[in-house]
Amino acid sequence: MVLRISLGRHSRLSEKTTDSEFTEGPTPRHSLLSGRFKQSFAFLSLQERMPGIMQQIIELLLECRPELVERFGEQGRDEIQHVIECIERLKRELQRDRQFLLFHGNEPDKDAWNAFILELPRHKRTYFRACWLHAECYLYRRIYSFLENTQHLGGFDYFAHLKQDDLQLSERAMCALAAATRNLPKNYESFSNLMRINMWSNRYEIQLNAYIFQEDELHSDIDVLAKVADLDRNLLVDDSIFVWNSLMRAKLKGQREVIVDFICDNGGFEFFTDMLLLEFLVENGMATQVRLHVKAIPWYISDVLSSDILWTVNYLIDHPDALLSALGLKWARLMNAGKISIAPTSHFWTGPQPYFVMIDSDLELYKMLSGGYLAIFKGDLNYRRLMGDYIWDPNEEFITCLRGFRPCNICAMRTVKCEVVCGLPEGKADDLLRTDPQWMTSGNYGVIQYTDSLKCNCYQVGRLSGLFHLPIHRNFKVPEPEHETDESQQQRQSRKSRQSQSQKT
Numbered sequence: 001m002v003l004r005i006s007l008g009r010h011s012r013l014s015e016k017t018t019d020s021e022f023t024e025g026p027t028p029r030h031s032l033l034s035g036r037f038k039q040s041f042a043f044l045s046l047q048e049r050m051p052g053i054m055q056q057i058i059e060l061l062l063e064c065r066p067e068l069v070e071r072f073g074e075q076g077r078d079e080i081q082h083v084i085e086c087i088e089r090l091k092r093e094l095q096r097d098r099q100f101l102l103f104h105g106n107e108p109d110k111d112a113w114n115a116f117i118l119e120l121p122r123h124k125r126t127y128f129r130a131c132w133l134h135a136e137c138y139l140y141r142r143i144y145s146f147l148e149n150t151q152h153l154g155g156f157d158y159f160a161h162l163k164q165d166d167l168q169l170s171e172r173a174m175c176a177l178a179a180a181t182r183n184l185p186k187n188y189e190s191f192s193n194l195m196r197i198n199m200w201s202n203r204y205e206i207q208l209n210a211y212i213f214q215e216d217e218l219h220s221d222i223d224v225l226a227k228v229a230d231l232d233r234n235l236l237v238d239d240s241i242f243v244w245n246s247l248m249r250a251k252l253k254g255q256r257e258v259i260v261d262f263i264c265d266n267g268g269f270e271f272f273t274d275m276l277l278l279e280f281l282v283e284n285g286m287a288t289q290v291r292l293h294v295k296a297i298p299w300y301i302s303d304v305l306s307s308d309i310l311w312t313v314n315y316l317i318d319h320p321d322a323l324l325s326a327l328g329l330k331w332a333r334l335m336n337a338g339k340i341s342i343a344p345t346s347h348f349w350t351g352p353q354p355y356f357v358m359i360d361s362d363l364e365l366y367k368m369l370s371g372g373y374l375a376i377f378k379g380d381l382n383y384r385r386l387m388g389d390y391i392w393d394p395n396e397e398f399i400t401c402l403r404g405f406r407p408c409n410i411c412a413m414r415t416v417k418c419e420v421v422c423g424l425p426e427g428k429a430d431d432l433l434r435t436d437p438q439w440m441t442s443g444n445y446g447v448i449q450y451t452d453s454l455k456c457n458c459y460q461v462g463r464l465s466g467l468f469h470l471p472i473h474r475n476f477k478v479p480e481p482e483h484e485t486d487e488s489q490q491q492r493q494s495r496k497s498r499q500s501q502s503q504k505t
Helices: 041-072 074-095 110-119 131-149 160-168 170-181 189-199 202-209 222-230 238-251 269-283 306-317 322-336 355-361 364-370 379-388 428-435 463-464 486-504
Strands: 236-240 258-263 289-293 340-342 374-378 411-415 443-450
Touching: 041 074, 041 160, 041 355, 074 131, 074 170, 110 131, 110 443, 160 269, 160 306, 160 443, 170 222, 170 236, 170 269, 170 322, 189 202, 189 236, 189 238, 189 269, 189 289, 189 443, 202 222, 202 269, 236 238, 238 374, 258 269, 269 289, 269 306, 269 374, 306 322, 322 340, 355 364, 374 379
Parallel strands: 236 443, 258 289, 258 374, 289 340, 374 411
Antiparallel strands: 411 443
16 A cells, blocks of 8 residues: 655645655665655655554454443443544644644653654654654554543553464464473573574464474474574574673672563564563573563554553463463462562653663663663664664664663664664675665564673662662462472472582583
8 A cells, every 4th residue: 555645735834845855765874764765664664554554553443342332332432433533634644744743631741742842853843754763653652642532442452452363373382482491401502592582483483384393303392493483584693692691690790689671572472482581581590580661552563561461471371271371370470479570661661762861861760770780672663762763884883872871781682674773794784785685674684782781880770779679560360389398399409409510511
């Protein structure tokens, strides 16, 4: 579907938008991603993808209308119709490249958003002339504001069914991975396999169904399942060994608290693989606590909300497969014990700012990350915000592109889905462009990048303020574990001793 951008005389712009303000070509290096470059992925996304997503939201609302009317009566029907009309109007504003409007309703973050919009130069406040990150985030924020300003629909996640369906359709992959990840040895190979499976999880079920297992390959072998994840994929930068070494260094130093902040990306099956990785960290003492940072509102179709986490764990607990049910119970116990917790909601994660301004925009969140040991930023959107949605030289160092954002040790994991990338070997990007012109948007390439914080413990302001202490989530009813016998305790101590000896060797 191709939608023509109308640049008519009735635009709200103070100056007319003209074709001369658009550039026939890709986004040049050392520029912000923007829809004004007609051969950029940003232009394609704003012209075709975002109108399609808004239409999809309308269809989802219509699909859920009977359920909502049953809950809220005829007033609910009227509110759904009003929201649909608002989304249609927003779609027209996008197509006509109108200016961003201020928020005037019940949005809890409206002051921050309005201040951000007013600080933009006037000519950077329209969809196609603004930075792509600003325009995209603004669209998702406006859509949800339509529901927030109704009496009954605030809190409704119109993307929930998509995330739930994605998990339910991935049963074969979940069963295989659940079996393969029980009692993994605590070594770098296991860690690396889990990271790669996690990063490539977007199409994992399809790849698993297409994979032809050899006679000597077991469906429950983690090495084989990692090979499935790597099919037709290319890891351009793999700093997973540095992440592993950092976590091992903390343990060898006897650091009492090793808190890992995990900034989530997608729900559904991808979040299932997130939890497999995080469970491994906690179970093997590599992290004393993991904090999950999720979105406050429905975001970018599939991003994780706190409600998605609770739904996922409960879905697994109730699953007829005994192994998946046991896995759900285990995760519930970890969350009830506070080993894995949901961090307090921050609207910064659904804002338009790059991460290097976090210390000015959300000091409390920055303090929290500073009180942790490692922050893992998952997914393409988090990567874009780390980079400031800026086209760096592809061989520029990761640490340089963070522009001073180093509250703690930082790891970024993402599949490459736009033109923002850094840390590649010299000449690698040009070689890829010659052999695979769509490499930056195909999703077949990825990076795992890492940098140390290089700070002393005295600067951990989160630790000083106590912000790293989170409420324990007791949202799951799980049976109490049986008391260990003396024999089982001895076995556990023996196993720990063997693991310790293995680690030393």
